[in-house]
Amino acid sequence: MLKVQEIHEIIKLIDESNIDEFCYEAGGTKFSMKKNKGEVVAAQPAQVQQPAPVQQPAAPQQQAQTEGNEQAKTTTESKETSAQQGGSDYDQEITSPMVGTFYNSPSPDQDAYVKVGDQVKEDSVVCIVEAMKLFNEIEAEVSGEIVEILVKDGELVEYGQPLFRVKSK
Template sequence: MDIKQIQDLIRFVSKSGVNEVSLEQKDFKITIKTNQAPTIVNATIPAIQPAAAPVAAAPVSVDAPTPAIADTSHYVTIKSPMIGTFYHSPTPDKPVFVNVGDEIQAGTVVCIIEAMKLFNEIESEVSGRIVKILVQNASPVEYDQPLFLVEPV
């Protein structure tokens, strides 16, 4: 199973509404669990050398407190569904998808994440107002990393 297949599986699980999926093959095992809030991915990847220990991958969460927004508990976080490079606009000469203060609907494209030469449009799953953009343009992002804070309507 390659990284693209794993990313597709993660996307499928997050959109399907199931709480847990386990897949075990001859040389590896992957379990994806969702709780409607954070998504937890546990993967054991086969070692390159037979004597080496397996490597476990875990999601990376970046929560940087900001003085402008003290209490973020009532905001919804739009998170990265994959590892890649974050872009605010479709091309450098085009306007950004969303700015702070913009009203968005569920299904609105909020950014693009480039992964393995593929440009993936990231859509909002909630309607509301963009309160904060948590990532700089053209910066790398991790799976499940917060990208936007949205005040739901």
């Protein structure tokens, strides 16, 4: 059975993560949480306030200018996304096998397990993911060079979330 302190920690972790719903069942006890999505309600009043069509001649120009800016942003964003995908020369990703907190070193006063440019083997420990006060060493499961670290130390990670990008040899 979960202790109150453990439940508080789970609530805090879920609140800080992107998880919307969480269920835990053990020993005949079931514990589940669901986030209240308040951001939808906050977004509706902004849509309700439409500018009055007082300035008819200026509105089409502003609309065309806004649409042009949005198209430019979309083009720029898609170029940046493709540059990030194509710019990083990798062919494998190391993903998180669980939900938890990512740590890049065994303790705060020690060096990181891996840095960009480091060579890893399949059994190399690359990080720790803490889940429910258990520190789980995560192995690379691939061989190659670390070309990108996608998560910051102390950040919450989801199951299957990419942590590292690796270029195989």
